[in-house]
Amino acid sequence: MLNTNYAQLFLRDILLKVLAINGSARMQNGYTAMILTPFLEGMKQAEAQVELFYSKQLNVSPCTGEFQCWYKKPGQCYIPDSMQLVYPKLREADTLVLAIPVYIPLPGEMQNFINRLCPLIEPILSKRNGRTRARLHGNVNIRRIVLVSACGWWEKGNFSTVLRTVKEIARDTNTNFAGALLRPHAGYLDKNKETTKEILGAARKAGFLLATEGKIPNYLLETIAQPLIAEEVFRQGENEQYRNLKREK
Numbered sequence: 196m197l198n199t200n201y202a203q204l205f206l207r208d209i210l211l212k213v214l215a216i217n218g219s220a221r222m223q224n225g226y227t228a229m230i231l232t233p234f235l236e237g238m239k240q241a242e243a244q245v246e247l248f249y250s251k252q253l254n255v256s257p258c259t260g261e262f263q264c265w266y267k268k269p270g271q272c273y274i275p276d277s278m279q280l281v282y283p284k285l286r287e288a289d290t291l292v293l294a295i296p297v298y299i300p301l302p303g304e305m306q307n308f309i310n311r312l313c314p315l316i317e318p319i320l321s322k323r324n325g326r327t328r329a330r331l332h333g334n335v336n337i338r339r340i341v342l343v344s345a346c347g348w349w350e351k352g353n354f355s356t357v358l359r360t361v362k363e364i365a366r367d368t369n370t371n372f373a374g375a376l377l378r379p380h381a382g383y384l385d386k387n388k389e390t391t392k393e394i395l396g397a398a399r400k401a402g403f404l405l406a407t408e409g410k411i412p413n414y415l416l417e418t419i420a421q422p423l424i425a426e427e428v429f430r431q432g433e434n435e436q437y438r439n440l441k442r443e444k
């Protein structure tokens with residue numbers, strides 16, 4: 196009995212606390228959610244505590260750029276909106292999942308959310324990865340950041356801006372960028388039932404392995420991002436569909 200209690204205490208300490216923010220305007224109906232859902236389920240299967248918010252529902256106000264959270268009341272944002280509920284959760288989480296679909300470059304609500312992370316950051320500066328960078332406040336537990344993203348067009352190159360953005364956030368906060376679950380030409384998921392099953396299975400396994408082993412194997416990320424249609428056929432099909440629509444008008 197005593198041993199079980201110790202085991203439970205030990206497990207509680209090492210279990211992940213995951214905070215996920217989905218930035219898709221289509222929220223649970225989008226392709227971002229299609230990948231994010233099994234990923235989070237995989238983590239829950241490994242007993243992680245997972246909480247999910249939609250930036251659209253949070254209705255986060257823009258940062259006012261006054262740096263009060265740095266130089267007037269360090270660590271505190273004075274804007275009285277839903278972020279005040281999220282800040283304590285952000286401080287407690289060890290894993291932050293940013294689910295950001297490509298919206299040349301990202302959805303506005305998500306940009307607001309990212310800007311409002313400022314009070315978690317302490318302006319003690321050092322040079323890391325070739326640039327001046329800050330760090331997280333001592334009471335912020337975030338240790339790693341994961342990106343989940345979906346885009347409409349064929350190439351993984353469409354993710355370059357969101358990928359760079361999230362990698363920069365990880366560098367600026369001195370946290371580990373733990374990988375990116377990227378789903379290009381996401382609209383084709385609906386058309387390939389068997390491959391889609393494989394992709395969603397890989398997303399679930401990625402979540403489980405991140406929670407249990409602390410990393411996501413590359414082969415799973417490649418399975419998630421695999422082509423669902425040949426590149427040239429994709430463009431021809433999209434153009435044909437658009438031209439047909441235009442003719443009907």
Ligand SMILES: Cc1cc2nc3c(=O)[nH]c(=O)nc-3n(C[C@H](O)[C@H](O)[C@H](O)COP(=O)(O)O)c2cc1C
Nearest residue numbers: 219221225226227296297298299345346347348353
């Ligand atoms: C404003 C806007 C800009 C977009 N820009 C791009 C883009 O540059 N490249 C791309 O591949 N897809 C682009 N897309 C397509 C979305 O990434 C795609 O529809 C994705 O599935 C959206 O995520 P969701 O399904 O979770 O809403 C854009 C969509 C919108 C609404």
